[in-house]
Amino acid sequence: MAFQNADPQSLRGFLDMVETRFPEEMLRVRQQVSSRFEPTSLIFELEKAGRSPVVLFEDIDGKPIPLVTNVAANRRLLAACLDVDPSDLPMAFRERAQRYLPCETVASAPWDEVVLEGDDIDLTALPIPLQFSVDAAPYITAGQITARDPETGVDTTGFHRLMLKGKDRLGVSLHSRRRMYEFHRRAEAKGDNLPAAIVLGVHPLHYMGSMTYAYPPHVRKFEIIGGLFGEPYRLARCGVADLEVPAGAEIVIEGEILAGVHEPEGPFGEFTGYASYRSTQNVFVAKRVRMRRDAMLHSVTAGMAKDHILISCVTREGEILNALKRNLPNVQAVHVPHSTCGAFMAVVSLKKIADGEPQMAAMAALSTELYTKYVIVVDDDVDIFDMNDVFWAIATRVRAEKDIFFVPGCKGAILDPSSDPENFTLTKMGVDATRPTGRDFAERLVISDEQRARARSILAEAGVAL
Ligand SMILES: Cc1cc2nc3c(=O)[nH]c(=O)nc-3n(C[C@H](O)[C@H](O)[C@H](O)COP(=O)(O)O)c2cc1C
Known part of the structure; x- marks a missing residue:
């Protein structure tokens, strides 16, 4: 399968960019691989070895449709999509995600090449992976669901896990409650x-763009995605209601989410690193499938894989920065660590001017959404992307009786195993790990850049390359 000169707004366009500019970050697996566990375990093995290439499985179970995964696991590739250095990714995302651009509607799209209806619909023909032994069934994990607000007509788009239940039936959980x-x-x-x-x-x-959450209700997510591309996002009308979907997509499954119908859905291996038994237990019924003649299936590797979490880290960092910068221009940066599932904890770097600012920053960050439940505010001498440095600041600058505050009874994430099993509430926490203002505090040990450079040159002469 070749991707040269593909539409730059499409998945193929991205794969073309990776193969052309970062060939070492694309792995094509040509041998036959089973959809049962093998793609997922391969990605986790690569991650353990510190590698995050995009992986294209050309033969899954002998089916004619290839599988592409690990598309969003690599900071270098995501930064290249926005044409910035990896360290500038959250800031670039934050700025571009606010430049809403009206969409362009085009007359036709390649996903109209094959149209399947009635008995011809067979979702089991897709090479959908079974990712973890706890999973109740194979799951479509890269399904962007699009629908319109029945009251305002404004549409949205976002990933929602989809459990394969039959040829035209999928279980769906809308637990992020957006x-x-x-x-x-x-x-x-x-x-x-x-x-x-x-x-x-x-x-x-x-x-x-689909992971943004703090934007005005009249804005379409497709307009935010256009802002990220720096040009209007090209959409085409599909055949359900008057919905518009990206013209460059591979496959479009048209249907409806049923009212008043609930069926068992899950368990599924979630981003928390746990089997998730919690679900809104909704049902999607497919009415029509449209696809490219040579379509491939995109799957997000689930659990705590970077493919599942890295974008959540970046988008939350951007959204929290947006919220904080409004009132605290001295906020420097935000880190949402992968190890806290890209969701539950945020570390804020603050150039503190007055007491009380860390508490303001923590409260503002905690209230951006339900997933962020712990916020740690540190001074700007702490490297927030190095958790050793963050733990050192907590260990040496926090006086627990006055620097930690709790907000009980907050709405929490359904999938957070620590949230109340009945109503999903939990206690949020802010931690002020900054030094006090207006009085002397212990002096931090430092090794200057000059001393470090000298140390490196001594080591180089001694034959130690760092
Ligand atoms: C790979 C992936 C899978 C996701 N699965 C679900 C899901 O099953 N249910 C859900 O409610 N949110 C899920 N999310 C989070 C939503 O996609 C996200 O909250 C999005 O902003 C919701 O969009 P909406 O505002 O259109 O509902 C997932 C996110 C990712 C990255």
């Missing part, structure tokens, strides 16, 4: 199913 959850709730309140399209195979900038 727009799709609310749109479905509004349709259901009128007794209506929610018309929806599942879009498979999109560019990582679409993945990134």
Whole structure:
């Protein structure tokens, strides 16, 4: 399968960029591989070895459709999508995600080459991986679901896990309780199913833009994605309701999320690193499938794989920065570590001017959304991307009785295993790990850049390369 000169807004365009500019970051697996566990364990083995290439499995179970995964696991490749250095990624994302650009609607799209309806619909023909031994079934993990708000008509797009239940039936969980959850709730309140399209195979900038959450209700996520591309996002009308979906996609599954129907969904190996038994237990029924003649299936490697978490880290860093910068221009940077599932903890770097600012920063960050439950604020001499440095600041600058505060009874994430099993509430925590202002504090030991350079040259002469 070749990707040269593909539409730059499509997944193929991204793969073309990777093969052309970063060939060492693309791995094609030509031998036959089983969809049962093998793609997922291969990605986890690569990660253990410190490698995060995009992986294209050309033969899964002998099926004619290839599988591409690990598309969003590599900071270098994501930064290249925005044309910036990896260290500038959160800031570039934060700025570009606010330049909403109206979309362009085009007359036709390559996913119209094959149209399947009625008995011809067979989702089991796709090479959908079974990722973990706890998973109840193979899961479509890279399905961007698009639907319109039944009240305002504004559409949204986002990933939602989809459990393969039959040829035209998928279980779906809307647990992140953002727009799709609310749109479905509004349709259901009128007794209506929610018309929806599942879009498979999109560019990582679409993945990134779909994870934004703090933006005005009249803005379309497709307009945010256009801002990330720096040009209007090209959409084409599909056949359900009047929904528009990305013209460059691989596969479009049209259908509806049923009102008032709940069926068992899960367990599924989630981003928390745990089997998730919690679900909103909704059901999607497929009415039509459209696809490119040579379509490939995109799958996100689940669990705590970088493919599942890295974009969440970057988008949360950007969203929290946006919220904090409004009131505290002295906030320097935000880190949402992978090890806290790209979700539950944020570390804020602050050039503190007055007492009380760390508490303000922590409260503002905690209230950006339900997933962020612990916020640690440190001075700007601490490297927030080095958790050893962060732990050192907590160990040496926190007086627990006055620097830690709790906010009990907050809405928490359904998938957070520590949230209340009945109502999913939890206690949020802010930690001020900054030095006190207005009085002397212990002096930090430092080794100057000059001393470090001299040490390196001594080591180099002694035959030790660092
Ligand atoms: C790979 C991946 C899978 C996801 N799966 C789900 C899911 O199954 N259910 C859910 O509610 N959110 C899921 N999310 C989070 C949503 O995609 C995210 O909260 C998005 O902003 C929701 O969009 P919405 O506002 O259109 O609902 C997932 C995110 C990623 C990156």
